[in-house]
Every structure is written in C-alpha cells, then in structure tokens.
Amino acid sequence: MKFSPLVQELIDSLKCLPGVGAKSAQRMAFHLLERNRRGGSKLAHSLSKAMVDVGHCQQCRNFTEHELCEICQSPKRQLATTLCVVESPGDVLAIEQTGEFTGKYFVLMGHLSPIDGIGPDDLGLDILAKHFASGQFAEVILATNPTVEGEATAHYIADLAQEYQINMSRIAHGVPVGGELEYVDGNTLSHAFSGRKSYQM
Amino acid sequence: MKFSPLVQELIDSLKCLPGVGAKSAQRMAFHLLERNRRGGSKLAHSLSKAMVDVGHCQQCRNFTEHELCEICQSPKRQLATTLCVVESPGDVLAIEQTGEFTGKYFVLMGHLSPIDGIGPDDLGLDILAKHFASGQFAEVILATNPTVEGEATAHYIADLAQEYQINMSRIAHGVPVGGELEYVDGNTLSHAFSGRKSYQM
Ligand SMILES: [Zn+2]
Ligand SMILES: [Zn+2]
Numbered sequence: 001m002k003f004s005p006l007v008q009e010l011i012d013s014l015k016c017l018p019g020v021g022a023k024s025a026q027r028m029a030f031h032l033l034e035r036n037r038r039g040g041s042k043l044a045h046s047l048s049k050a051m052v053d054v055g056h057c058q059q060c061r062n063f064t065e066h067e068l069c070e071i072c073q074s075p076k077r078q079l080a081t082t083l084c085v086v087e088s089p090g091d092v093l094a095i096e097q098t099g100e101f102t103g104k105y106f107v108l109m110g111h112l113s114p115i116d117g118i119g120p121d122d123l124g125l126d127i128l129a130k131h132f133a134s135g136q137f138a139e140v141i142l143a144t145n146p147t148v149e150g151e152a153t154a155h156y157i158a159d160l161a162q163e164y165q166i167n168m169s170r171i172a173h174g175v176p177v178g179g180e181l182e183y184v185d186g187n188t189l190s191h192a193f194s195g196r197k198s199y200q201m
Numbered sequence: 202m203k204f205s206p207l208v209q210e211l212i213d214s215l216k217c218l219p220g221v222g223a224k225s226a227q228r229m230a231f232h233l234l235e236r237n238r239r240g241g242s243k244l245a246h247s248l249s250k251a252m253v254d255v256g257h258c259q260q261c262r263n264f265t266e267h268e269l270c271e272i273c274q275s276p277k278r279q280l281a282t283t284l285c286v287v288e289s290p291g292d293v294l295a296i297e298q299t300g301e302f303t304g305k306y307f308v309l310m311g312h313l314s315p316i317d318g319i320g321p322d323d324l325g326l327d328i329l330a331k332h333f334a335s336g337q338f339a340e341v342i343l344a345t346n347p348t349v350e351g352e353a354t355a356h357y358i359a360d361l362a363q364e365y366q367i368n369m370s371r372i373a374h375g376v377p378v379g380g381e382l383e384y385v386d387g388n389t390l391s392h393a394f395s396g397r398k399s400y401q402m
Binding site for chain 1: 203204205206207208210211213214215217218219220225227228229230231232233234235237238240241242243244245246247248249250251252253254255263264265266267270271289290291294310311384
C-alpha cells in the first residue's frame with residue numbers, strides 16, 4: 001500500500017528540493033494538503049512561472065526574467081568601471097544591502113569544481129573574458145567565498161584578468177565585525193594579522 | 202534591491218513549506234533554477250493537481266482523489282469489525298506495512314489541541330460517532346501517538362465509544378513513550394498491535 005497516486009506523486013516531487021528526504025517530503029505534503037492549500041497553489045503557480053520565464057542576465061548572469069537584470073539596466077551603473085565577481089545571486093543581494101558598492105557584478109553561479117565536472121565554461125568565464133576585453137573595467141574585485149574552491153576560482157579569474165591588464169583586488173578576510181577573537185578560526189586570524197592596517201586615531 | 206520579481210515570488214512561496222525559512226527558501230529556489238528546472242516544473246504540476254483534486258475519504262478521512270480511499274473501497278475490508286483510529290495518513294501507511302491489521306481505519310488528521318483551536322469537529326469526531334452508531338464495529342483500536350495530546354485524544358474517543366458499548370483497546374507494547382507512531386519500525390509496531398490491551402477509563 002502506498003498513498004493515493006496524487007499524494008504519492010506530490011511527495012516524490014517534493015524530494016527534488018535540496019535537503020528534503022522522504023520523511024520531510026511527506027510532512028510537507030500533509031501540511032499543505034491539510035493546512036495550507038492556498039499556499040500550495042501559490043507555490044505551484046510561482047514555480048511554474050519561474051521555471052519557464054527566469055533566465056540569466058546577458059551581462060552579469062544573475063537570474064532575471066528580462067534580457068538584462070535590474071542592476072545592469074540601471075543608468076547609474078552604465079559607466080561603472082569596477083566589476084565585482086561573486087559566486088551566487090545571494091552574494092549580490094548581500095553586497096547591495098551594504099550600500100558600499102556602485103559598480104557592476106558578474107555572477108558565476110557556482111565555483112570551479114573539477115570533482116563535480118564544473119569547469120570555466122559552466123561559470124560563464126567566456127562571457128567574463130569579453131567584459132575584460134571590452135575595456136570598460138579598470139578594476140575587478142574577486143569576491144568569491146574564502147573557501148578552497150572560491151580561492152581557486154578567484155585565482156583562475158585573476159589569471160584571466162591579468163591578460164587584459166586589469167587591476168585586481170580580493171575582498172579582505174579577517175575577524176568579522178562584532179565577532180570575538182577567541183572564537184575565530186586560526187586561518188581567519190592569520191589573514192586578519194597579515195592584512196592588518198595602520199591604526200587611525 | 203531584491204531579487205527579480207519572479208525569483209523573489211518563488212522564494213516567498215517556498216516559505217509556506219514547514220521548516221523552510223528565508224535562507225532555505227533562497228537555497229531551494231537557486232537550486233531549482235540553476236540545476237533542476239525539470240524537477241521544479243514537475244513539482245509545480247504535482248502541487249497544482251494535488252491542491253485541487255485531493256480530498257478526504259468520506260469514510261475514513263484519509264487523503265484520496267476519489268470519494269473513497271483504496272482501503273475503504275477494498276472488498277476484503279467491507280465487513281471489518283475492527284476500527285483503528287490514527288492521527289495521520291503516515292500512520293495508516295506504517296500500520297499497513299506491518300501486514301498485521303486487516304480492519305478499517307479512521308484518520309483524525311491531527312489530535313485535540315485546544316491551544317491551536319483544534320477541537321472534536323476538526324478531527325471529524327462527528328463522522329466517527331456515526332461509524333460507532335452504525336453497529337458495524339465491535340472494537341475500536343486507539344492508535345493515536347503516545348504523546349500528551351495523543352493520549353488526551355484517545356481518552357476523548359474512548360468516552361465516545363463507550364456510549365455505544367464498543368470494546369476499546371489501546372496499542373501499548375513497544376511504542377516508545379513520547380515517540381511518534383509513523384517513525385517506529387514495523388516489528389515494534391507489530392508487537393504494539395498484538396500486545397494491545399483493553400482500554401481502562
Ligand atoms: Zn545583470
Ligand atoms: Zn477511506
């Protein structure tokens with residue numbers, strides 16, 4: 001015996017979500033069916049629209065349902081000479097929320113990972129090379145994650161940028177603001193020390 | 202700045218799933234958009250069908266897209282004289298998988314919970330009373346979870362069954378106190394069934 005066909009199909013489909021196994025999928029299906037059909041129908045609608053209509057921005061590769069994303073369309077950013085390379089759309093959002101950066105982005109949608117078969121082409125590095133070649137950008141900020149894969153990806157892109165004689169910078173690693181020194185891992189602390197700056201009174 | 206409208210809408214919609222907060226919803230949306238559009242479209246399709254077409258079995262309240270569920274339709278069970286009352290469809294599946302029980306079920310779809318405003322009517326106890334009144338059932342097995350709410354619900358149903366002079370039993374042996382029925386292994390559940398005792402008011 002299984003659940004009724006439609007319920008079983010719903011449970012099976014929910015398992016395509018990352019981190020959702022058989023038991024969670026079952027709990028989700030029952031919750032929607034019993035307590036939130038409106039939410040379930042809304043999700044169905046959003047999903048089917050997004051899966052069909054959301055593509056990648058032709059300039060920065062971020063998700064968008066238009067040819068260009070909001071940032072690439074923005075007149076204020078048209079003449080930006082700084083390009084910030086990040087791994088994911090969430091990174092763009094986080095950086096935008098600081099209000100510190102007014103240049104353009106390039107979203108890799110991942111990082112180099114030979115084990116998973118993810119190479120330069122999967123990250124759109126051919127498109128990135130065209131941006132470098134265009135002459136628009138004087139500086140590229142390598143803002144990939146400070147992980148092994150993120151560092152390797154930053155290194156690969158730095159090699160590429162160098163061919164076009166573009167200035168490169170890497171976001172600073174160190175003790176997070178508000179963090180406590182004794183709880184920061186040794187590697188981060190090393191970075192914090194080697195990247196120390198002259199103290200301004 | 203937010204994500205593009207369709208992406209933001211997808212993230213917001215995913216938050217209707219139990220246990221899914223803003224960060225998980227974002228991760229799920231990116232995963233589907235970047236790595237599994239087919240899975241996402243399939244989920245959209247399953248969801249929209251299930252939300253519209255899945256209802257409750259008119260006899261046992263389990264989820265089904267027909268008037269009666271597979272078990273209630275089964276000729277083998279038509280003359281069953283034992284009724285097993287459980288909290289959720291997952292419990293029915295777990296009990297069916299032991300192969301020990303050949304009677305009928307009644308699925309409460311929850312338990313009494315005054316704090317959440319869930320009373321007897323929300324659990325279909327009016328329909329259950331009609332089953333008791335029909336004279337078909339000689340015994341009711343109270344198979345709600347061995348939690349505080351499950352015990353209270355069992356007690357309430359026992360009161361009801363007593364009015365109709367139906368024998369009551371409560372599954373007992375092997376189910377860990379404080380545990381949830383659907384997560385118990387089949388062997389333990391078999392023992393719980395064969396070791397059931399007459400319910401003491
Ligand atoms: Zn863009
Ligand atoms: Zn039924």
